[in-house]
Amino acid sequence: MEFDIDRARKETPGATKVAHLNNAGAALMPAKVRDAQIRHLRLEAEIGGYEAADRMRDAIEKVYVSVGDLIGAGDDEIAIVENATVGWDMAFYSIPFKAGDRILTSEAEYAANYVAFLQVAKRTGAVIETIPSAETGETSVEALKRMLDDRVKLVAITHVPTNGGLTNPAAEIGAALKDHPALYLLDACQSVGQMPIDVGAIGCDMLSATGRKYLRGPRGIGFLYVRHDLIKTLEPPMIDHYAANWTQPDAYTLRPDARRFENWENNYAARLGLGIAVDYAREWGLEAIQTRVRQLAGYLRDELRAIPTIAVMDIGREQSGIVTFTKADEAGLAVKARMRAQGINISVSHPGSTLLDATRRNLPPLIRASVHYYNIEEEISRLIRLLRV
Ligand SMILES: Cc1ncc(COP(=O)(O)O)c(C=O)c1O
Structure with a gap:
């Protein structure tokens, strides 16, 4: 089933104000909520x-x-x-x-x-x-x-x-x-x-x-x-x-x-x-949501992998809408602040939030961009363009 993205965005007051890629923090509420x-x-x-x-x-x-x-x-x-x-x-x-x-x-x-x-x-x-x-x-x-x-x-x-x-x-x-x-x-x-x-x-x-x-x-x-x-x-x-x-x-x-x-x-x-x-x-239907989230997260991971300074840190046979990565030439908090100034919300996930995994994989603070069905490719492309700088 095709997702009616226009409707999803029209019903999401924040969608026109910010590129919200922090859905794993707190997603944008629909107007109804x-x-x-x-x-x-x-x-x-x-x-x-x-x-x-x-x-x-x-x-x-x-x-x-x-x-x-x-x-x-x-x-x-x-x-x-x-x-x-x-x-x-x-x-x-x-x-x-x-x-x-x-x-x-x-x-x-x-x-x-x-x-x-x-x-x-x-x-x-x-x-x-x-x-x-x-x-x-x-x-x-x-x-x-x-x-x-x-x-x-x-x-x-x-x-x-x-x-x-x-x-x-x-x-x-x-x-x-x-x-x-x-x-x-x-x-x-x-x-x-x-x-x-x-x-x-x-x-x-x-x-x-x-x-x-x-x-x-x-x-x-x-x-x-x-x-x-x-x-x-x-x-x-x-x-x-x-x-x-x-x-x-x-x-x-x-x-x-x-x-x-x-x-x-x-x-x-x-x-x-x-x-x-x-x-x-x-x-909306949870299957349709899952399909859309997977598609957007897949697109984001592919685009990130094409940037030489970025390493995608995601694991698992099956992956979610939460995408994590590092940038060799810029600290996570600096990336987050730079994106915030450009109207893009992302977050930083610290090793202490999953200490065993972070220790095992020697993870630094990870930059986290988490997509939801109401996000659009254009928001992801904007993030990618800014990450290339
Ligand atoms: C995997 C996981 N479990 C539990 C929580 C805690 O949820 P809450 O802040 O609603 O208590 C979080 C919050 O980020 C989480 O990522």
Whole structure:
């Protein structure tokens, strides 16, 4: 299917103002997402915050259905939280680790997750082990299979790492874990919104994602999926009177659904914006989005490779819309500043955000240009022209 780029850009207020190649940071919101939030903020100012939430109750509830539909989950399996990290942490810290339990993770695991592994390892005596990567760069499923034993309690993988262009083989990993009792936690922060995601097909038990990146939703909002049967076995690391009912002076009962991982006070404008963003992405179709993102990222990588001072640092059998590179004669931050002055948004990804991968590959700060379906070849060509200088 041909993408109606003109429509996509017309519905994106920022598209005429900037060449936004920082979609892995935060994508440009469609007007609909912006408007839904502003409408709700106005309503809160005009009739009161609690009263506005009451009035919008159905739409607020529907956000769970939209998010569930996006990833093939039930609405009761979704918790809407502040960001991907809170979602991931609520899942991870719910797991009762003990000394000797093994946590298997990928070489490109994100810093926020890895420091949590380290903290839990320090507290409990659980051990963290990295699954080696295949020669092509993605997590090796064969290596994972060889590492499995009955001490493996968790396999935690980043689907699309924050840099390095990679898409990890999430469903192949799920298939390898099918008959193993280990829990499978997928960080889908950078993949949700740029490709179809189906938790059943992937076979993960828990999945976290954020609103502002490829979903084109608001900042400060994200979600966690937890498989239905698992929810009741997990005690969240912290709870309030929304996550649990205070039933007796000395007792509480946790909610039966994934909202046990939430708390009471929320940004309803952001929630509504998230719901609209999800519906909007589904209107375009996640397969069509993926095709377009791949095509633009492929074009960008090809053009970059033709510049002698540039080295594309992307790995993996399957690659994402996140393109990373270095420039021999110019530091990443200088390139970013020079592009910003020319109305092009890119970012710099520091080694500390994926320290294992950065150490293994001896990576300096990487220049990151991340494309979305509403970008056009002309924006990429402008970037390339300026990089040639
Ligand atoms: C792979 C990955 N996981 C998790 C996160 C954290 O997401 P959030 O900032 O929404 O908590 C990021 C953010 O860049 C990321 O790239």
